[in-house]
Amino acid sequence: MSESSPACEPEKMDSEDVLFTLYTSGTTGKPKGIVHTTAGYLLGVNVTTRWIFDLKEHDIYWCSADIGWVTGHSYIVYGPLSNGATVVMYEGSPDFPQKDRFWKIIEKYGVTIFYTAPTAIRTFMKWGEAFPKKCDLGTLRLLGSVGEPINPEAWMWYYKNIGHERCPIVDTWWQTETGSILISPLPGLTKLKPGSATHPFPGISAKIVDESGKEVPTGRGGYLVLTEPWPSMLRGIYGDPKRYHEQYWSKFPGLYFTGDGAKKDKEGNFWLLGRIDDVMNVSGHRVSTMEVESALVDHPAVAEAAVVGKTHDIKGQAIAAFVTLKEGINGENGNREELGDRLKAHVVKKIGALARPEDIYFSAELPKTRSGKIMRRLLRDIAEGRALGDTTTLADPTVVAKLKDQYEE
Numbered sequence: 001m002s003e004s005s006p007a008c009e010p011e012k013m014d015s016e017d018v019l020f021t022l023y024t025s026g027t028t029g030k031p032k033g034i035v036h037t038t039a040g041y042l043l044g045v046n047v048t049t050r051w052i053f054d055l056k057e058h059d060i061y062w063c064s065a066d067i068g069w070v071t072g073h074s075y076i077v078y079g080p081l082s083n084g085a086t087v088v089m090y091e092g093s094p095d096f097p098q099k100d101r102f103w104k105i106i107e108k109y110g111v112t113i114f115y116t117a118p119t120a121i122r123t124f125m126k127w128g129e130a131f132p133k134k135c136d137l138g139t140l141r142l143l144g145s146v147g148e149p150i151n152p153e154a155w156m157w158y159y160k161n162i163g164h165e166r167c168p169i170v171d172t173w174w175q176t177e178t179g180s181i182l183i184s185p186l187p188g189l190t191k192l193k194p195g196s197a198t199h200p201f202p203g204i205s206a207k208i209v210d211e212s213g214k215e216v217p218t219g220r221g222g223y224l225v226l227t228e229p230w231p232s233m234l235r236g237i238y239g240d241p242k243r244y245h246e247q248y249w250s251k252f253p254g255l256y257f258t259g260d261g262a263k264k265d266k267e268g269n270f271w272l273l274g275r276i277d278d279v280m281n282v283s284g285h286r287v288s289t290m291e292v293e294s295a296l297v298d299h300p301a302v303a304e305a306a307v308v309g310k311t312h313d314i315k316g317q318a319i320a321a322f323v324t325l326k327e328g329i330n331g332e333n334g335n336r337e338e339l340g341d342r343l344k345a346h347v348v349k350k351i352g353a354l355a356r357p358e359d360i361y362f363s364a365e366l367p368k369t370r371s372g373k374i375m376r377r378l379l380r381d382i383a384e385g386r387a388l389g390d391t392t393t394l395a396d397p398t399v400v401a402k403l404k405d406q407y408e409e
């Protein structure tokens with residue numbers, strides 16, 4: 001050590017040199033190797049970290065994502081590091097030695113900014129509010145969410161039980177492909193709406209269009225597209241330029257196709273509705289999985305829900321719902337049928353008769369990627385009684401095997 005230099009001369013790179021290739025979680029198909037380059041990516045993650053997380057010299061920042069997910073790459077490593085932030089890094093489970101591990105970490109290190117995913121928040125809700133209550137969360141001043149639409153129920157729980165109604169929540173929409181956050185509130189500037197990622201980041205142009213590429217009227221659902229390039233955009237799919245073109249640039253010529261559905265309200269807030277491939281078609285009406293799932297999770301017995309469309313002779317598709325119950329609620333054996341009927345009635349009350357699930361399946365767990373995204377295409381395979389598609393990105397392959405057995409009983 002005494003002989004080595006304290007400085008390490010960095011290697012000079014071209015702005016368009018490849019920085020990394022990261023495979024997407026593959027919820028809707030075979031994983032793709034997303035290629036990012038050097039300068040634009042750094043600019044994107046640097047400025048979004050600074051502005052969206054309102055990073056200050058004395059902040060202790062913690063993003064609890066898996067470091068192998070793009071969220072970890074951009075917002076554990078490159079964004080905070082390039083800003084000289086003080087970060088907490090944790091690699092381990094949230095329930096060891098106890099279900100208060102995250103809150104203990106916040107207490108111990110005095111975390112001021114905490115960034116996590118709705119799937120984690122729903123798990124904490126399932127475990128109950130006693131765990132965060134035991135810990136001092138008084139240092140927190142800002143909360144973030146990423147990875148899926150956050151249902152208003154989970155948003156409120158996070159706001160109350162973790163943020164103690166003092167901390168704004170930034171719901172950040174982005175993709176492996178976008179490299180950095182593109183739609184999100186700016187804390188202190190943007191009026192928050194539970195469940196909405198609010199507005200595009202300065203310099204980002206997003207639109208919601210119909211099948212023909214025309215902008216849809218306010219309040220109407222459609223395809224989320226980006227109309228101008230941005231610094232941290234992907235430069236291609238590794239080894240597959242054809243798939244790159246087909247996936248992102250062929251549906252609407254000249255527009256980047258995100259693959260997500262969204263709608264905009266009167267104040268211009270964006271509401272994300274889930275992946276387009278997951279949208280169900282019930283009696284000719286397009287029903288978003290997110291809306292039905294959000295209605296199910298709104299019921300006090302339900303911890304998590306995933307819904308899929310299943311071929312139906314009359315309706316075209318009927319809704320099949322896979323439901324995980326909160327701790328201490330017995331739907332596994334006990335009164336499954338009765339609870340199922342109550343859940344169906346709850347969805348009808350919240351959304352309408354069209355969204356009534358035909359079947360409800362209770363399950364201890366749902367098949368997810370390592371980043372916590374529900375793999376609805378595998379649930380569709382199960383509901384349709386087909387062989388399972390690509391399962392290589394599942395966090396725990398036994399979950400789907402168990403579900404398949406249970407379903408086929």
Ligand code: 7RM
Binds near residue numbers: 070071175258260
């Ligand atoms: C960061 C990340 C991308 C997909 C994306 C969306 C969904 C992510 C939000 C969201 C609603 C959000 N990268 N998604 N963030 N949906 N609100 N705030 O997740 O490549 O792994 O996934 O995730 O469908 O297209 S990812």
